[in-house]
Amino acid sequence: MISKWLFSGAFVFELGSWGALFQEMPIGAAALLFVSAHGISSALLAAGVWLLLPNRYKYPLPWSPLFIFSLSFFVPVLGAIGVAIAVFPALYMPRTQKEQAWDAIGVPDLPFRPQERSRDLMFQDGGLQDVLRHAPSAQKRVSALFATRRMPSKDSIPILKLALRDPADDVRLLAYSMLDRQESEINHRIQVSLQQLADATGAHKAAVHATLARWYWELAYLGLAQGSVLEHVLKQAREHVNSALAQDAGDDSHLLAARISMEMGDLEGAEQHLLDAQVAGIDLEKLLPFMAEIAFSRGDYTAIAQLLRQLPEDMLTRPPFAALARYWL
Incomplete structure (x- = not known):
């Protein structure tokens, strides 16, 4: 008006x-x-x-x-x-607004825990590694590190090691602290087991030797030990697993001893441990992949196909054996 x-x-x-x-x-x-x-x-x-x-x-x-x-x-x-x-x-007489066919939304932040992992994929850490390599925002790279907290250690540790080369101090320090925490937990378990070993006798002593062998092997398997430290860790793991086997610790110690020998390059020793594990009653399907790996290390490629054909059909359709079956069979 x-x-x-x-x-x-x-x-x-x-x-x-x-x-x-x-x-x-x-x-x-x-x-x-x-x-x-x-x-x-x-x-x-x-x-x-x-x-x-x-x-x-x-x-x-x-x-x-x-x-x-x-x-x-x-x-x-x-x-x-x-x-x-x-x-x-x-x-x-305002212009009529046309119906909007799409909505522009911002890029969502990375989750602080990994999404549900699909059984159809062998690896799912490539996305986080790409974020660490290419994301311009340091906050997004920090979020990528937080997303590894609930991932298996074998998958998360390569991502954390990649972050140690990040140009941002916050990212490097966070990755170092997360790696140090995992290594400290394993070292703490080793120290507790060594204290138990001093007073252990009989079957208990064999079990402690087997436990020590597994924790030393965990340091090597996860890549937390390198160089001369890796050699020391593998030697300790071999000594304890041999002590456990000498005292009849358990059938699975043969398989652990084989894996340690393979990591140390002792293929003959690894093959003998696998044979001992088979005699001890461990299922052949658990041993065949390691036998195929030994054959590959020796360059005996014909034996690889023969060993893989002995695996059950359902195993050959699942990762990681599906890709191996497509290549070798």
């Missing part, structure tokens, strides 16, 4: 300003009257239009109403008509 009165006043003052030019009066007085009436008309028009504008066009003040006033005041007649032609159709 206020806008209508403002527009009406603007129209009346605009007519009055032009009427002053046709009156018989001095030129100076007529010009002053014209400018005054035209200025009041432009101000009323600017105020009325400003009240009708959407909020996003009203601000910032005073530039929005001042722009409308300038168009009307400095372009006599055509300025006011131009403002009316530009504004009123847009206010009273």
Whole structure:
């Protein structure tokens, strides 16, 4: 309602300003009257239009109403008509908005725990490694490290090692602390088992030797030990597993001894341990993959296919044997 009165006043003052030019009066007085009436008309028009504008066009003040006033005041007649032609159709006949076919959303943050792992895929850490290699945001790379907390250690440790080369201090320190925590947990278990070994006797002592062999092997298997430390860890694992076997610790110790020997490059010893494990009653399907790995290390590629054919059909359709079967069989 206020806008209508403002527009009406603007129209009346605009007519009055032009009427002053046709009156018989001095030129100076007529010009002053014209400018005054035209200025009041432009101000009323600017105020009325400003009240009708959407909020996003009203601000910032005073530039929005001042722009409308300038168009009307400095372009006599055509300025006011131009403002009316530009504004009123847009206010009273807005363009219909087309239905939006898609919504733009931001890139979601990485989860702090891994998504459910599909059994159809052998590896699922490639995405996190790509984030560590290519993400420009250090916060996203930190989120990638947090996402490894509930992953199996064998999958998470290569990702953490990759983060040790990150240019950001926060990422490197977090990766180092997470690796150090896993290594400290295993070393703590080793220390506890060594204390138990001092007082253990009989079957209990054999079990402690087997436990120590597994924890030393875990350090090597997970890649937490390297160089001379790796050699020391493997030697300790071999000594304890041999002690466990000497005291009849259990059939699975033969398999562990074979894996340790394979890691140390002793293929003959590993093969003998696998044969001993088979004699001890361990299922052949558990031993065949390691036998095939020994054959590959020796370059006996014909034996690999023969060994893999002895695996059950359902095993050959599941990772990681599905890819091996497609290549070798």
